[in-house]
Amino acid sequence: MSFDYDLFVIGGGSGGVRAGRVAAETGAKVALAEEYRMGGTCVIRGCVPKKLMVFASGYSERMDEAAKYGWDVTGGEFDWQKFWPHMRSELDRLEGIYRTNLGRPGTTIYDQRATIVDPHTVQLADGSRHTTKHILVATGGTPFKPAETPGIELAGTSNDVFLMEELPKSILIVGGGYIACEFACIFNGLGVATTQYYRGAQVLRGFDEEARGHIAELMQGRGVNLHVGTDVMAMEQRDGGIWVKASNGDQAVYDKVIYATGRTPNTQGLGLEEAGVKLGRGGKILVDDYSQTNIPSIFAVGDVTDRVNLTPVAIREGAAFVETVFKGNPTKVDHSNVASAIFTQPEYGAVGLTEEQAAEQEEIEVYCAAFRPMQNAFIGKEERVLFKLIVSKANRKILGAHIIADGAGELIQMVGVAVKMGATKEDFDATVAVHPTMSEEVVLMKTPTRTA
Structure with a gap:
């Protein structure tokens, strides 16, 4: 049977781009569809902009230390309007590099949503259909917000942080995972009055207990108003901000409320179940050691499989997929001892x-x-x-x-x-x-x- 493509990748994040580029370099005819921006979570709304914000937020502490070391330091308020456009320009630059590297070996790029029609057919948002020998799903994860919380529509997610045109004077971060803790530290370092609620007994569930306690203590010592065993009961628009009622009885108004309560595999509406692909808890795609689903022609890599949700792991999985499928060298990714x-x-x-x-x-x-x-x-x-x-x-x-x-x-x-x-x-x-x-x-x- 003749196909339009040898490989059709759905998702332009780190794992999908690596797989598409390397497969095209073997001579395969490859297409990739991305509905938002090339680079995925890591480059556009995750690791890269977050780390730039980490750098920016750390200088307040360093200036204080510099003064104690003898430097004549005159501090001031952080200028978001100077930082934010610079960060956006850097993301544009990186997205351009991703596009260039992907397109250089001949990959066809579709800037629109793609869904699976059957094991060998993909449909784009414009209605066009393309046949393909192999499909690789690399759509990553998406932020989760509890729909049952009254007023939840007033709250943003970690994705929204990178789109803020103004820096709030006060913010509530809801969640206790690494994303929530990182943003609490970032905003606190930028001079924002920062409160963090986590419904569990201690932040960073799943990490070392002793380390969790140590981090929580240090975050509080640096000024984060951290409350564990606390959840949001309701939110309303009041007094020019968002009024929040907490389970511990606290009530306060914040300029911004950001939920960082976990991410779920981004599989909804992709047509996976209709194509016969088995999904696991939370919608994750179930794959074997070679990233192959129960449908032989459909594979998946990265956070959408909910194995080890880290960018370098997704990249390795994408490269291993190409070794296995296009180079005749069956390759597993070792997910143990990943730092x-x-x-x-x-x-x-x-x-x-x-x-x-x-x-x-x-x-x-x-x-x-x-x-x-x-x-x-x-x-x-x-x-x-x-x-x-x-x-x-x-x-x-x-x-x-x-x-x-x-x-x-x-x-x-x-x-x-x-x-x-x-x-x-x-x-x-x-x-x-x-x-x-x-x-x-x-x-x-x-x-x-x-x-x-």
């Missing part, structure tokens, strides 16, 4: 297991140190960093590493290499420290803090 960073202030970097996960698996030793680094101690700043290693008693391998400190995202990348290679505690011990640094603690912890 990640939460860009709170300070940052939290993690790789491997939490203490709780490891203790359920086997007997462990825990090495942990919380201390004031030299830079903080010199100016009387009480904030402490945290370094933690979780070690198998049986084979001495590092099962998990957790770092909370400025630059933890950079540090955990290096530690992640060692953990991925199967380094033992003795390998760490045998490594000579780099002095004076705070990171030397990772090779200087000799005595277990506890065993489990």
